[in-house]
Amino acid sequence: MMNRFNHLPTLKVDTAQKIAFIYKGKKYYGVKGDTVATALYANGIRIFARSLKYHRPRGLYSLDGECSNTCMEVDGIPNVRCENTLLKDGMVIKEQNVKGSAENDWMSFLDKLDWMMPAGFYYNVMHKPAKIWPIAMKQIRKAAGLGKISPDFEMPGKFDEIFLNTDVCVIGGGPAGMMAALGAAQKGLRVILMESRPWLGGFFEYRSSQYKEGETLHNRAGQLAKEVESFENIRVFTHTAAVGTYNNNLVTGFQIGKKDDVFNERYIEIRAKSVVVAAGCIERPLIFDNNERPGVMQINCALRMAKTYGLLPGKKAVFSIGHDLGLEAALELHDLGLAISCIADIREDGQDPVLLKKIQDKNILFLKGWVATKAHGRKLVKKVSLASVDGQVSKTFDCDLVVASAGMTPVTGHITVAQGTLKYDNHTGFFLPDQMPDKMHAAGRLLGLNDPLSIEASGMLAGLKAAFDCENCSIGEIGEAKKALENLPGPVRGTKLVTAPVKGRKSFICFDEDATIKNIKQAIEKGFDVPELIKRFTATGLGPGQGGIPGHNLPLYVAKYQALPDISIRPTNVRPPLVPTLISTYAGVNHKMFKITPMDEMQRKDGGIFRNIGVWQRARYFSNDLSCKKEIENVRSNVGMLDGSTLGKFRIYGPDALKALQRVFVSDMSRVKQGRIKYSAMCNDDGCMIDDGVVIKQGENDYYFTTSSGRAGQTAEWIRYHTRYDGWNFALVNLTDALGVINISGPNARKVLEKVVDIDISNEAFGYSEYKEFKISDTIPLRAMRLGFVGELSYELHVPSSYMKAVWLMLKEAGKEFNIQNFGVEAQNVLRMEKCHIILGQESEQRTNLLDVGLGFLWDRKKADAKTIGAVALHQAEKDQTRLKLVGFKMENNSRAPRDGALIVDDKVRGYIATARDSFSLNEAVGMALVEAPLSKIGTRLTIFEDECGDDRIYGKVVEMPFYDPEGKRMKM
């Protein structure tokens, strides 16, 4: 294990506390505070993975997980970004995508075959002859992909979700973000501060340079963090990456749980009045030959390895950088014991003279206008070649570490994902925010600022602007903050060099997809001229790290190669999630969302087998006999009870209530009489039936009506929409959940009900198709209807939901002597089918209109067409002989019933079976089918084609409907 520094104030590890973990079956130790990546590095592991296409060795490159270099399998979970994952006791870590081991991968010969694999080569090979493709494809699939997951993998851990509201949400807990949070919090606003690292401090946290006289940046970060934490109205989420920004300032992210948290990860969704984005910068990779060889790493990676984790990343280093941070890092690491052979700076000038002086004092070789051209070493860096930017002069140095970085690149994903736009800025070389989304403000380094005071001042300004959005800050105060910022150093000039002067065959612009500079040239020469298209053709930026590595370089390179002017340099699209996010985290607690009726529990106790039906859970069967023979026979010969609470139930009242009903129902609703039930239907503009139900008049312009269960949710909107221009005065109340429904049916239904109610319910006093309101025991109000959906004597009782159980139990008790039984939705389905009562969606579909199902008699043709939705279409359809019509049929030769959904055919499809069953009541197979009009005549022979029937057909014959009790005596008895 490597020696660690343990004296640095910036350390985030506790070297005294060891943590054991398993890597490739062997036990290793890290220390508390380590990430998986730093723990491995400390144990001398340099090759973490192999690359996707060429199986090139890959190692630690950045510490923020922008690429797949350090994606590993941790505790069975694939593609874990080891740089961002804290080490835990007992973790089991494995390499990914290796044949052999990461150290010795026998597929690495592919690296020499890159000439066979130019950009998009796979489109030109493996399809001739055609039969080789399926074989090749199998191999491609095996070779592709990074992590492995088993089909029976069970994700361990707990996942949670929270939904928050706040005034200001600040993304980024660095100096700018903290200042923004403080600015807004001082105005009395509620602030949420999100930081993806486990601690606040950002760009200041790990640096020892001077903030001001006698104070380091590190100290300043601590001071700001303390101040932030002292505000009760700032809620800080550390180790929380913001992964999405959406319309109206909805911010999503995920939080990694700490040791004592009840969750491993938690999905967070925040609705903010205003958002500040202070996500800082990452580094823009420097592209040269073998620029991803283990041993090559970015400035912050090398610096933070030492300062945060106490690990000196190498022994002898060469720096090839384009930013003052590189000089600062070189000096610090030099002081910590790193030998530095040379610092090559892309820039000819513009360096901080103080830093230059120090470099000179320490006798470090410094080359201006130079750049790394090639890293040497088969697996690890052994040497590096440098050259002047123009490629004229070159030198080679021995080293085991190359710190390479072309410059900075702003993290603007939160802005563009929220529809903000970027514009290329010639001074910084950045894509800077151009049009910011409404109530979103940018601050800090992503604006190109580098001076600590400027970074803070821009944070304060953004915080106040956010406060202004919340109407808690004056224009004057913002003006002052603006002035303060303007008096400080502005954005720094950035470098623009993308690639060293090399041909680019082994210069990688995208690590995840093994895409080289040469590949980009190939794509451009094939006519792919837009970065977005080149991205697709070469897969650049489409890997696990998305645009993290190539996002900035690709458009710069494409513009340079095509010699485009600055103004036409366009960034490629960034898409959420901005950090790859676990499906289990997004899923959170994963609620099941179904409505249950008041009888749910009781019916389950009675042996009900439940099904999801639309938004409801309903008892479909009451035994394992799915033909429901007993339930059906009991209703036909005795008495049964059904929970019909899912039925849509509405009251409509007010001066124009009748007009509204006239508009949506096809019948003349002015003829609905008090005390009587009116069955009617609603159609859409095509005359197609969308709903049916009964309407009851309770008073002048006061009606109670039912709709089908599946439709209840839409009914209110349907009526509102179709009366939207009329300005009518009526109110519509959805009573679906307020009232439950008990359907008591069968020849003994009256005998049971009589025992419970105190009014006369004889056939004379309460006849078929009548409606009554009364109370049980002066307490429980009932609305009772005599309906006959199942074709027997039947009462539908509408009961306040809170009384449902009581009434149900009373009826059950009263029915005991008759052996009353439950029946479920499937029994009802068969019973009503024998009676040829239709269920929408079963005997009808999108194409079926009112006339097609034989309900034309409901339509009042004398009503003005404008009064009835669908009337125009119905008039037209009356003459149309090519529509599907609903018919009843019986099977020939005592054949079994066809399966629902079987087709009616001749040489073409002529219709299909809606519902068919072997009827116990009739002792034969019957059903209803939708068939083309010419086949709908009584006596027509129907040829039935079932799935898997081959050449066999079965036959039925169109007969009169209904099949059961055609005179309807039983429901009227």
Place this chain on the structure above:
Amino acid sequence: MFLKKKPMWGKKTKLKSSYDVVIIGGGLHSLATAYFLAKEHGITDIAIIEKNYIGFGGAGRNTAIVRANQRTQYNVPLYKEALDLWPVLTKDLDYNLMFNNCGNLNLMHSEAAMKAARMTIATAQFHGVESHLIDAKEAKELVPALNISEDITFPIHGAMFHPPGGVVRHDAVVWGLARGAAKKGVEIHQQTEALGIGTQNGKVTSVTTSRGVINTKQVLISAGGYSAALIYDMLGIKLPISVLTIQAMVTQPLKPVLDHVVSSGAYHCYANQTLKGEIATGAHMDPWPNYTTLNTAHYIKHQAEALSEFLPCLRGVRFMRIWGGLADMTPDMAPIMEGNNHVEGFFMDCGWGYFGFKSCSAVGKYMAEYMATDVCPDMLKPFALKRYQEHKLMGETAELVSYSPDN
């Protein structure tokens, strides 16, 4: 050896002042129609006018699933032919379209869904397309990752298994067709916007573009989600089309774990593994019409919740990218293909919803025939606009249509 220093779909050329045919939109239906016009009918003087770049819209945003298990007899033969064409096109274009004939598994979560599936399966079998109803256990044997326990929101009752379907590399189809068409002389003009169609005496005479006016006698608009708006703006023809954003997403790449396209209507979710190893998933559209192609926080969470239940091993996998495209929905989920009806020489091919990719090969072939002969091929006859005037929806979906502010 592979590097040809030649743009795949021809060098950038000047826009001529006249073409035999102008096609507005540089997506798959346009490219396929142009390709077949040139190949089968010898009409090569064609300009494809694309505002952005080819494949910018639905062609590059779909999830590349192909199948022929539609609901009605009008659709099945068309999609069957489209399926049969993938290997043919791969050969003719000499471009590997990477047809992964992995089969589609459509999960059913209720008795009602099983009935609906049976009708679809019978229709497929009647037309000689392989498709079977299987139970939950058989589904699990095919897709070991499937959760067939009772204890999920929508327990799996069974599935419709459709072996001839699969996935095709969508970008390859765009580039292959573009290259194939360009080789035969078709001109593809990118970054060129069509601004209007000129007519005289009820006949098409010209197309105005951002780079000048083109004289022509035949115009096809097949511009995906933008077709309905363009057709209304340019010719005043109102179409019963609502445009909605539809989102899709992929996970980080994995070694093979899912060998079929698995979809579920109840969960509003489908998933398949791309050749690169990503799990591509998507399904439902935004609940209201919009042209934004924006992503929403709700949708990616919804997908995660659904996948967590029926493919629970994916809980250990990360989403890495989500994007949006447009679906131009008609009330009956079937497209509108029409020609010489309102204006002589004007053709439209639109309203594909989210079926544009799987149909493009066959539609290109038949639209080309339609345009070359001015006679509507039998295959396309059911898709005429007049079905809406006659209130005769095609029934490609069984769902009732609620005309409301939302569509």
